[in-house]
Amino acid sequence: MTLEQMLGLAPVVPVLVIEDAASAAPLARALVEGGLPVLEITLRTPAALDALRRIAGEVEGAVVGAGTVLTPAQAEAAARAGARFLVSPGFSPQVSRAALAPLLPGVATPTEALAALEAGHALCKLFPVEAVGGRALLKALQSPLPQVRFCPTGGITEANAPAYLELSNVVCVGGSWVAPSDAVAAGDWARITALARRAAGLRGGASRRTA
Numbered sequence: 001m002t003l004e005q006m007l008g009l010a011p012v013v014p015v016l017v018i019e020d021a022a023s024a025a026p027l028a029r030a031l032v033e034g035g036l037p038v039l040e041i042t043l044r045t046p047a048a049l050d051a052l053r054r055i056a057g058e059v060e061g062a063v064v065g066a067g068t069v070l071t072p073a074q075a076e077a078a079a080r081a082g083a084r085f086l087v088s089p090g091f092s093p094q095v096s097r098a099a100l101a102p103l104l105p106g107v108a109t110p111t112e113a114l115a116a117l118e119a120g121h122a123l124c125k126l127f128p129v130e131a132v133g134g135r136a137l138l139k140a141l142q143s144p145l146p147q148v149r150f151c152p153t154g155g156i157t158e159a160n161a162p163a164y165l166e167l168s169n170v171v172c173v174g175g176s177w178v179a180p181s182d183a184v185a186a187g188d189w190a191r192i193t194a195l196a197r198r199a200a201g202l203r204g205g206a207s208r209r210t211a
């Protein structure tokens, strides 16, 4: 599956910070059951690589990737742990060259989007989208950069996601709201499945509209 195909599977990619690897598989199952199979495990905790490995090995239907990939070493470790895709908050040519799985680089400006495109990335994370211009920025990029499509992340909620998803240059959105840390800590998988189900039902996604 190409990166675009993976990111086209659902309108929302949960951005997950996993503190305890034992919660990884039940959390992933709850999200997949709610209709969100594409999961980003951020490499921000000591448990992250183990969590990735467990989801990749144990959770049927999950398409798991690694987020917060900052270095070539992390890119390599994540791919070896089973990451099907890699996400970085910024665009690093070194990470791009080292990536053993498709990379979704982060960009926040037209210059960065152009640099990412030159390195072969026609699909970028726009981060942190609410802080750098939100929907207006994405709309402004449509005309000068029609080849680039985005997964905006950073400040997206159930309330503002639909307005992003209706833009033609948005493939999906990323966000942490579908897996609140208190629900994960409490093992409240039913609440997470309910949040995922609502997120999976959000309309939009350029790939869906043109399919």
Ligand code: 3PG
Pocket: 015, 127, 153, 154, 155, 156, 174, 175, 176, 177
């Ligand atoms: C992140 O990298 O933390 C993601 O962009 C998630 O952002 P959010 O918590 O605002 O959804």
